[in-house]
Amino acid sequence: MSLELVLFFVLAAMAIGGAVSLILQRHPIHSALSLIVVMVALAGLYLLLGAEFIAAVQIIVYAGAIMVLFVFVIMLLNAGVEARTNVSRMARYVGLPLGFFLTVELAYWIAGGAGRQAPVSAGPTPTRELARMLFREFVFPFELTSILILIAILGAVVLAKKET
C-alpha cells in the first residue's frame, strides 16, 4: 500500500466520520464542527489530487468564511438541542432506506463504470494555468459571479434588516 493510498483512506474516513457525526449530533454547533472536519478532510483530498489552489480556497472560504457565518448565526439565535418529533415517521421508514439505497446505487454504478479508468496521476496543478483559464475562457461567468455576490449581499441586507 502506497503512502498516497494510506493518506486517501485516512482522509476519507475523516470525511465520512464527520458526515455521520453531522447526522447524529443533536446540537447544531456540534453539527457545524463536524461539517468543518469534513471540509478540512476534503481540502486534504484536494491536495492529494494536486489541486492546491482549490484546497486553499476550500480552507479559506468554506471552512473559514461560510462555516464561521453558520456558527455565528447559531450563536446569535442561541439555537438549542434539536427537538425530537414523532412526525418524521415517513422519513424514518421511507427516507432512510431510500437514502441508503441512493448511496449504495451511486457507489455501485460509479465503481463499476469508472473502475476501468486510468489511475489518477500525481503532481500539482499549476495555479497559473487555472488563473489563465479563469480570466480567458471563463471570464464571462467569472464576471457574472461578481454580480451574483453583489445581489446576494443586497438580498441578505434587505432580508435581515429590522422591519420599520
Add this chain to the structure above:
Amino acid sequence: MVPISYYLVLSAILFGLGVVAFIFKRNIITIFMSIELMLNAVNLTFVAFSRALGKLDGQVFVFFVIVVAAAEAAVGLAIILLIARNQQSLNIERVNLLKL
C-alpha cells in the same frame, strides 16, 4: 496511485449522507448545512474528474460552486434569521406557512 473510482465512491457516499441528513434533521440550520455537504461532495467529483482527464475546467467549476455556495449561505442564513424572528423556533415543522 489512487484510482479515480475511489474518489467517486467517496463522493457518492458523502452525497448520500448529505441526503440522509437533509431528510432526517429537524433544525433549519442543520438542514442548510447538509446542503453544503452535498455541494462539497459534488466538488470532490469535479476535482477528481479534472485530474483524471487532465483538464482544468473541473477546478474552475469548483471555484464557481464555492462562490454560489457563499452567496447561498448569505441569503439562506438571512432567511433563517427572519424565520427564527417570526416563529421563535428553528424547528422545520413549525415552518409550514406554505402547507395546504
